[in-house]
Amino acid sequence: MGRTPYRSAYQRLQTDRRSPFVLGLPTGGTPLEAYKHLIAMHKAGEVSFKHVVTFNMDEYVGLPAGTPGKLPQPSCTVTSSTTLISHRENINLLNGNAPDVDEECRQYEAKMKSYGKVNLFMGGVGFDGHIAFNEPASSLASRTRIKTLTEETRIGQLPLLRR
Template identity: 60%
Template sequence: RVIIRQEPEAASKYIAEYVVDRIKSFAPRPGQPFVLGLPTGSSPVLVYRHLVRKHKAGEISFKNVVTFNMDEYVGLPPSHPSSYHSFMWEHLFSHVDISPSNVNLLNGMAEDLEEECERYEAKIREYGGIELFLGGIGPDGHIAFNEPGSSLQSRTRVKTLAYDTVLANKRFFGDDVSQVPNMALTVGVQTVMDAREVVIIIIGAHKALALQKCIEEGTNHMWTLSSLQLHPHPLIVVDEDATLELKVKTVKYFKSIETVAKSCGMGQKMPK
């Protein structure tokens, strides 16, 4: 499904409400947590803001939620202000009632990086897999740090970052490109695809070409988000600016599908 909203705020609110509904429907409890995959970056910030508001309003608890983040830079300690550890605690974890023991993030300072990646995959398996993986994309259509050319069968691994990605992320390092790590640990495309459901947020005109490539063209390892075409339960939520490269017919199709679904009482129907 593709859900189109007028602007980023509305798209982010839709996803936050969807995630909350999924957690409530699952009814997690001790011994049977809801396993949630999470991204970093600019796109999910508004989603996290809405989730925090809903938690503070008493609408959702994260006590029985276990999280696995998508990626982390190699060589940045968790305390570094630009690490994804710091990002997640700043924008979500420190504002909700999640137990620190239920938070899983890759360790970019691990002595053996390959072993760290294997450990991460094993821990996901221990929990029975990820129920819902939330993600964003880069302008080149990459999901997590699975950049163009990544295998669609890839698993959590060490990844060299493309220069375009380094440039895009320099804003988190005082606009100094020399400070941006050029390697990261990332879940693989298949790691994401193994989740029972994948929900992607795509915001802005600079990601319009990536959206077009990923939903109007075929599955292609040069646009790794296109792998979602093969997933049984993918949901992509976008703002109007992100649809600028889509055919008018495509946009009308997805809007009409949502209208019909709502009229049938299936507005946010969960996968069986």
């Protein structure tokens, strides 16, 4: 896919400090092409991420730091967010090793709500139709939480965990 769809979608990123653009970013293979285009557009000066705040989704609970493929690393932290966003405080990641993961989810959700809305959510879609690790039949009203993944989803994630 060319850069035109990305250019159109990301022209809205031009915001200011008082009204940041809130971007929800998935992990996995689905968004990698979009991330490449975003980085290229940023380097070409076509789009600025100065006032963009990201909320990165999908983190495994209990994987030790440094595990190859620990989810934020291949998707956003290294590949995209830190390349695009110079203010680390604008990059929001879930901590799958927090002492109280349920509280981590509540705080993450509260911080997201403090911005009012997510302007653009890039949802990754899995083999079985799961969106952002929300397996088929997940409640549409559910929020940030621990979610048990199907065997098919876990198998689909193996290439990322082996990086």
